[in-house]
Amino acid sequence: MTDSPAARLQQLFEGHRLTPTQRRIAHSMVRRAADVPFLSSVELAEVAGVSQPSVTRFAVALGFDGYPALRKYLREVVPPGPGPAGDDLNEYQQAVRAEIENLRHLGELLADPAPVLRAARLLAASRPLPVLGLRAAAAQARGFAYFAAKVHPDVRLLDEGGSLLTDRIDHARRAGATTLLCFALPRHPREVVDALRHARAAGLTVVTVADSAFAPVAAVSEVLIPAAVGTGLSFDTACAPMLLGRVLLEAMCDELPDAQARLEEFDSGAAARGLFVE
Template structure:
């Protein structure tokens, strides 16, 4: 008598749901892709939408929403909203912690006070959502890969340059991909299987950075993404993804949390490499001294 195969359980957490969506992304219908993008980019809203509201928001019918949810292994639409609500609950404590700061900004505090409040919240939210396994994987690859490539364009150029600069102080063979005129293909030609490739971009996403991440992934490199939400095209090609808050009190998005994460990740690499970092830094100091890189103190008197 043949035994019945028990169907695989659906996603149990929101992170598992994101993984499931990404794995199926290439086979989703246009309607299901619209639903997937809404769930990944705005789970807070989906958590409290009725099925008819979500269907209307993305321009599909209610039956399509149900098929989308069950196709992912969930128990219909209630299963989808449950995972979105659990995602909110995970962050509720952190959000309450900064409630007073946000009220201060809403009540007309000055730009400096608003900036401080928002950047503190950006940093805390960014680090609170990092999974230990994702962190350990990224740090391990940045420390051990034969070569590391770091790429960030436009507003993400500064944190990408910082990460590349700090990693160069800690280890050999770190490349900063600048995508200057005609050089992107030359830079990508150096990406090899086993390398690490860090790609940074937030909405509106740099097409060159996305294409480079895709190329690196297909070349066998370990891709690490610094981006802003799960619907980012970088997330589709990354092995390790870090979602970074960039809220700002002005029209310009904040890069503070990007900078903090770049510094923290460099610190993790330094810790992992141990005594090898000390030898590298001593050699660096010797070169800086020999080439008189830094200005000497002015003579007093």
């Protein structure tokens, strides 16, 4: 399968130690992979919300003489995408179009299922399984934990911060947890980074679903699988991270030998109680 423009950009950034500002530029370039080879340094700076000199320093950090050399390289190695068609769409339609692109990029990423399969094995083996998500990511963590509890014997949702968060991580570790799953979405709370650092120090393996491979949580995650968020509306949209969470659930079910039996038991109990309206 031919690498997508986003995948080729990811490969360009791998192995470089980037500052937070540079990670922001890299993230913006991945989101705009199809047209970034044709943006000026000023335009890229506007897209990323940084200064033009920051774009120049970013290009140098990647080993180029300056931004023109980086753009020339991108035009040679990043194939042009379908282009920014749909200029006549309204802002709501554009937001939907952007989410479709995010899902397409996720589909390309999943062509190599190895990271998901590795993560699933780690999640399935952890008893209990703590699932962390604060602020914008709380809904993703809560959704995963709700469904995971139907097949996993002990899922512990960590969706509230504060001084008790590290206590709850420690409690899970003492109870036998070996892995913590984190959903991390912008804006990234400092508390999440601190919590993951604490989890690793306690001996937990950290698996993270984040909006970018360059997110602040990357440095404190053993396994990070990216799924971009949409930024076209006042508040970010997270269709791709949600779908990636369901993919992890599916792969985790395959690692749990009694998952199907647990689901059938739940369905029988729900039917007996008349839990759902048919």
